[in-house]
Amino acid sequence: MVRRHCQHILAQLPGHRMLALDVLRGLTITAMILVNNPGSWSYVYAPLRHAEWHGWTVTDLIFPFFIVIVGISIQLSLAKPTLTNSAFNKIEQLKQGLIRSAKLYVLGLFLVLFYYNFRDVNYSYIEQKLMTLRAFGVLQRIAVVYFFSLVIALYCGTRGRIFAAIGLTIIYLAAMYKLPYQSEYGTEFVGLFEFGNSFAAWLDHTILGASHVYYRSATPFAFDPEGLWSTLPAIVSCISGLLIAQWLQADRTLVAKVRGLALFGVVAVWIAEFWHYGLPINKSLWTPSFVLLSSGYCALALAACIWLCDIKRYRLWSAPFIVFGANAILFFMFAGVAARALGMISIGESSLHSWLYNTIYQPLFGDYNGSLAFALSFLALSYILMYSCYKRGYIFKV
Incomplete structure (x- = not known):
């Protein structure tokens, strides 16, 4: 049965x-x-x-896998024979992509707002939900990452995508390591990757506000694991999906595709684990070492699926x-x-x-x-x- x-x-x-x-x-x-x-x-x-802070568990790989898959799907959708490369067509695709991103973002907000504590007679939905609305989350991050990755996919070739990934990584690391920031008491920090104390946390605390993020009680800065600055390397994860899809679309045998994915996966994971000693693997900060690790394992997982489903049947x-x-x-x-x-x-x-x-x-x-x-x-x-x-x-x- x-x-x-x-x-x-x-x-x-x-x-x-x-x-x-x-x-x-x-x-x-x-x-x-x-x-x-x-x-x-x-x-x-x-x-x-999830890992408590630095380091990773299998659970930490789930969300970035989804982000990489979004990138793969973008590239495969752009390869459909009904699509052309005209400027007008690209603009239409961007409009559709923007609408799709907006829908995803709204769905994410709906999940945030869909709750009421009926057991607490003093519960105030306005004060405890609307006034403390979390701006970002899983679907909201996917929405933002999808749109910017679509722009890169439409207007950049292979080299442009690689340069975009490298550029976003450099911008992210430059701010995390070099930009000083201050607490409300005037204490200045720079180059930290601590829980509640990093440039990314300071930016979330300053722009989003302490009552609109996931880690509201973090000190000295409340922050969100799907926050503003960590979205940059998340886009890089999606770009890795674009590049993986290009590899799959190339004119080569399935066995060669699996070998290439496996080689990339092993090398990326190996580099990430060594890089961890200098730049911690951290999902909440979505560090570049975490991007390499998760994209590498995603490539390995996809290679395994192709080998099982399409080669061995x-x-x-x-x-x-x-x-x-x-x-x-x-x-x-x-x-x-x-x-x-x-x-x-x-x-x-x-x-x-x-x-x-x-x-x-x-x-x-x-x-x-x-x-x-x-x-x-x-x-x-x-x-x-x-x-x-x-x-x-x-x-x-x-």
Whole structure:
């Protein structure tokens, strides 16, 4: 039955689709939802947590994978035969890209605002949500990165894209290392990469304000892990996706493509790990060493998917991830709304989320396994909805 189900999914795939990319997108969004929805944040296995500051875990690679995949998708979409390189056509594509970015940004704000604490009679939505609206987040970063990467993709060739990546990296590092900044007490800092104390943190604190970022209690500067300055190297991550897609589009055998991706991945990860001793690998600051590390591992993951799905033709295992990847934005939105709804619905003095974990999952499986089982159950229920959409051909596009 499971085999037939998977075969049916694979049979629906259009012939021109790059299966490995769809699978990698699905794996990435599945991992993102898994780590975002534990039964209890107090009981999460170490690989499913983000690094506390410098360094990395597998979880830290999920978001940059998605950014790299966005770059790959941009390049593949520009290669469609219906598109021309005329100036007018580029302007039209920029307009469409701007609209798409605006929609993504608004969807991100919707998830930020979609919450109300019904258990607190003193809760003020205006004061505690609207007045402290977080300006940035996952979808908001994707929106900004997508648009600027689209501009680079439309107006820069291979050399221009490489120069853009190098230029953005130099600008980011020059400010992080050389630009002095002051706290409200007049203390001057320069060249720091500490939690709440870096040029990036100071910029977020100064422009966005302490009440509109994720780490509001960070000192001396509140900041956002998807903040302003760290967006520059995030664009570089997306440019790496453009270059990876160009490699895949070149006239060479699949085996040669896999070898090239694997070589790039190994070299990038190797350089990043050595660079870590001078420039820390840090997701919240999105340091260039983190860009190299995550882009390298993404290339390795894509090479593995191509080798398994397109060379060895081992495809049945990939079917569920194709379903999730086909509707990645819808899946992300559904998961965000559902998770918030579980937190808003009350059963007695606790939320439905807490009640389910404490009443069912923790007694049956224990603390950590119960928390993981909750996340897996969330994925299973999500799959039912996502498969229903996939079967009907409904793809949510922005």
